[in-house]
Amino acid sequence: MASISMQHIVKKYGDGFAAVNDVNLEVADGEFMILVGPSGCGKSTLLRMIVGLEDITSGDMIIGDKRVNDDAPRDRNLAMVFQNYALYPHLTVFENIAFPLRLRKDMSDDEIRAKVEEAAETLELTEHLDRRPSNLSGGQRQRVAMGRAIVRDAQVFLFDEPLSNLDAKLRGQMRTEILRIQRRLGVTTVYVTHDQTEAMTLGDRVALMRRGELQQVGTPRELYEHPLNMFVAGFIGSPPMNFVPAQCVDGELRLPFTSFELPTEMREVVGDREYVMVGLRPERFEDHGLMEASKADTGQVFEAHIDVVEWLGNEQYAYVPYEADPALMASLADLAKDLDSEHQRSQLVVALDPASAISDSSSAKIWFDPHRMHIFDAATGDNLTRELANAH
Amino acid sequence: MDGNKTSNWWTFWGVLILAWAAFPLLWMFSLAFKSPDTFREGTPSFFPKEWTWSNFSSVFSDELFTSALRNSFGIAVLATLLSVIVAMFAAYAIARLDFRGKKLLLSMALAIGMFPQAALVGPLFNMWRGLGIYDTWIGLIIPYLTFALPLSIWTMSAFFRQIPWEMEQAAQVDGATPWQAFRKVIVPLAAPGVFTTAILTFFFCWNEFLLATSLTSTDRARTVPAALSFFTGSSQFQSPVTAIMAASVVVTIPVVILVLLFQRRIVAGLTSGAVKG
Numbered sequence: 001m002a003s004i005s006m007q008h009i010v011k012k013y014g015d016g017f018a019a020v021n022d023v024n025l026e027v028a029d030g031e032f033m034i035l036v037g038p039s040g041c042g043k044s045t046l047l048r049m050i051v052g053l054e055d056i057t058s059g060d061m062i063i064g065d066k067r068v069n070d071d072a073p074r075d076r077n078l079a080m081v082f083q084n085y086a087l088y089p090h091l092t093v094f095e096n097i098a099f100p101l102r103l104r105k106d107m108s109d110d111e112i113r114a115k116v117e118e119a120a121e122t123l124e125l126t127e128h129l130d131r132r133p134s135n136l137s138g139g140q141r142q143r144v145a146m147g148r149a150i151v152r153d154a155q156v157f158l159f160d161e162p163l164s165n166l167d168a169k170l171r172g173q174m175r176t177e178i179l180r181i182q183r184r185l186g187v188t189t190v191y192v193t194h195d196q197t198e199a200m201t202l203g204d205r206v207a208l209m210r211r212g213e214l215q216q217v218g219t220p221r222e223l224y225e226h227p228l229n230m231f232v233a234g235f236i237g238s239p240p241m242n243f244v245p246a247q248c249v250d251g252e253l254r255l256p257f258t259s260f261e262l263p264t265e266m267r268e269v270v271g272d273r274e275y276v277m278v279g280l281r282p283e284r285f286e287d288h289g290l291m292e293a294s295k296a297d298t299g300q301v302f303e304a305h306i307d308v309v310e311w312l313g314n315e316q317y318a319y320v321p322y323e324a325d326p327a328l329m330a331s332l333a334d335l336a337k338d339l340d341s342e343h344q345r346s347q348l349v350v351a352l353d354p355a356s357a358i359s360d361s362s363s364a365k366i367w368f369d370p371h372r373m374h375i376f377d378a379a380t381g382d383n384l385t386r387e388l389a390n391a392h
Numbered sequence: 393m394d395g396n397k398t399s400n401w402w403t404f405w406g407v408l409i410l411a412w413a414a415f416p417l418l419w420m421f422s423l424a425f426k427s428p429d430t431f432r433e434g435t436p437s438f439f440p441k442e443w444t445w446s447n448f449s450s451v452f453s454d455e456l457f458t459s460a461l462r463n464s465f466g467i468a469v470l471a472t473l474l475s476v477i478v479a480m481f482a483a484y485a486i487a488r489l490d491f492r493g494k495k496l497l498l499s500m501a502l503a504i505g506m507f508p509q510a511a512l513v514g515p516l517f518n519m520w521r522g523l524g525i526y527d528t529w530i531g532l533i534i535p536y537l538t539f540a541l542p543l544s545i546w547t548m549s550a551f552f553r554q555i556p557w558e559m560e561q562a563a564q565v566d567g568a569t570p571w572q573a574f575r576k577v578i579v580p581l582a583a584p585g586v587f588t589t590a591i592l593t594f595f596f597c598w599n600e601f602l603l604a605t606s607l608t609s610t611d612r613a614r615t616v617p618a619a620l621s622f623f624t625g626s627s628q629f630q631s632p633v634t635a636i637m638a639a640s641v642v643v644t645i646p647v648v649i650l651v652l653l654f655q656r657r658i659v660a661g662l663t664s665g666a667v668k669g
């Protein structure tokens with residue numbers, strides 16, 4: 001077991017493209033670190049540099065207390081689970097798991113057998129040991145790949161999008177499984193994913209990347225409640241945060257669908273900016289009709305035309321279109337591209353209590369608390385309200 | 393009904409093509425069992441009236457044939473072995489590494505494959521005599537290697553390419569040296585490709601005639617296809633045709649056995665990778 005320290009890690013390709021640019025990241029001993037970001041953000045490249053499958057252009061990669069930049073993968077003693085599992089199809093499950101042990105040549109057959117059986121026990125693979133990978137289901141293959149990782153006492157576990165080939169239900173199960181095993185073994189783990197749900201549920205800490213650069217590193221709660229910028233705010237959370245262009249005039253904040261007096265502490269951080277981006281999480285909205293009067297008074301209510309309602313059982317999403325200045329929407333389109341999402345139409349997504357009787361193509365009163373909105377600089381995307389206690 | 397009609401049509405063509413392809417073989421087989429004295433008699437028949445083994449015994453008692461059989465086996469096996477080993481490494485490098493002149497190498501290999509062998513016979517004959525390897529095993533193995541390698545490299549690199557690179561990377565992360573990863577993971581996975589290539593190369597060397605007649609002059613290195621053309625039969629008053637046919641049957645047997653043994657492998661080898669399995 002070991003900590004990982006990445007200092008000024010850069011990966012530049014021959015054509016000058018920097019896949020990973022000046023990344024500084026510390027992974028503590030025993031920590032579960034998630035690397036997350038949209039596709040092409042360099043998270044997999046960074047992982048492959050940790051394991052040694054990708055050369056490091058510059059910077060220091062320190063595992064334990066040893067600089068491993070020039071070590072071959074086999075000298076780093078790390079275990080990795082690949083996206084397509086990379087099981088050896090010509091070997092049985094037993095031999096697949098035993099493969100790393102056989103290479104070491106310092107273990108007797110009995111020791112290897114004991115180790116493999118122990119790992120198989122942990123992963124509930126015991127009755128499949130004599131089968132070949134091609135006869136296994138996706139979840140079982142996934143567990144074999146993990147077996148190959150845990151059977152050797154590796155310093156660090158690395159996962160490269162291990163669940164992306166599984167169907168949704170199995171993905172949930174395996175996610176818990178991975179977490180359980182990591183907690184039990186207490187091994188330092190770096191886990192790459194593009195799925196924000198996996199990032200939020202698994203990680204002790206999450207490192208969010210964009211275009212080869214780290215955006216923010218912190219606990220899932222920090223990233224959700226105190227995002228550094230619009231990118232982080234838009235990536236973390238599902239459905240994603242609504243970004244609404246707003247105008248600030250004399251302490252009044254004008255949104256396309258409502259206007260209200262800015263709370264004092266927010267007025268300070270906004271300063272003399274005229275245009276800002278307001279971030280509103282869908283789950284912060286409520287149906288005014290269902291609220292107690294005492295609570296309703298603390299927030300802002302506006303009349304909305306509901307376009308479509310999606311009822312999911314545990315909650316429902318209402319879509320509220322609005323008109324906005326096209327010039328302001330342009331910067332949102334850029335962001336949407338970075339977030340791998342479709343270009344956002346100018347609409348609010350509002351998560352409501354499933355009991356709410358709001359229906360398609362109707363009018364409704366929607367409530368939200370201005371104290372819990374985020375305000376971003378329209379040009380840089382920086383979160384202006386990050387330091388404010390209430391803003392989450 | 394319509395489907396039945398088309399399938400009947402296909403069966404008809406299939407039988408026709410089969411007859412077309414099998415007739416010479418059957419004819420050869422039948423001649424091999426006819427008596428050398430009577431096969432040209434006035435009332436010919438397709439199958440021999442009297443089956444006789446005499447052609448085979450006369451062929452096997454002929455030093456010309458038995459030594460040729462030895463030569464054929466030795467040369468074909470050695471050339472196949474060498475070619476497969478060299479092609480395996482070359483193909484692996486071509487599939488996995490990015491190096492200068494890779495395209496050139498591949499197109500050269502293809503060009504060699506297209507080069508007419510007949511144009512090389514004269515120069516080779518002179519060179520081989522100068523080098524003192526005329527009429528030796530090595531004198532045949534070298535040109536066989538040259539002509540077999542391009543095809544082997546092309547087929548095998550296609551096989552290596554379809555093995556996911558992650559396999560090897562996984563092996564390396566598991567603690568394997570590049571050589572161990574190659575030997576324990578890549579080679580077993582490429583085995584069908586290696587088999588296919590080996591068999592095709594063996595057939596090529598086994599059947600080759602032009603170089604075998606031109607670069608040999610005695611029993612030392614003459615292979616069966618070349619030796620057959622020097623056959624005289626057991627006496628000069630007899631036509632050698634039936635004996636030649638018996639010898640042909642004998643040399644066809646290893647090919648047939650190989651195909652029967654490995655036919656599933658060959659088919660799997662030639663078609664795998666066509667669709668993602």
